[in-house]
Amino acid sequence: MQPADEMFVCVQREWNGWQTAEVLLKDLQNIHWFQPDHAPRPMVHGYVSCSCITAGTLPHNCDHTQGPHTLLVCVLKSHSAPSVYAEIARRADQISINT
Helix, strand or coil: CCCHHHCEEEEECCCCCCCCEEEEHHHCEEEEEECCCCCCCCEEEEEEEHHHCCEECCCCCCCCCCCCCEEEEEECHHHCCHHHHHHHHHHHHHHHHHC
């Protein structure tokens, strides 16, 4: 079995966006719960460098400014393997408890 940090996570910039990308869990930083405008509930979010995207694309402007950029991303339960989402939610819960 893979260590949790080596698992791939599907992320997107907006909770209701259509563009997704894959990153390694170890590259997802500051995992936390956040409820964006018009979202039905809080969702897991984190930050990832655009240079850590292993597949897919996330909208941001690397053409006009120097990268890499740190992007706020959303992790949807419906786009994640149950074991991966459980680990991400556990990490987000730890941040909530410690703040």
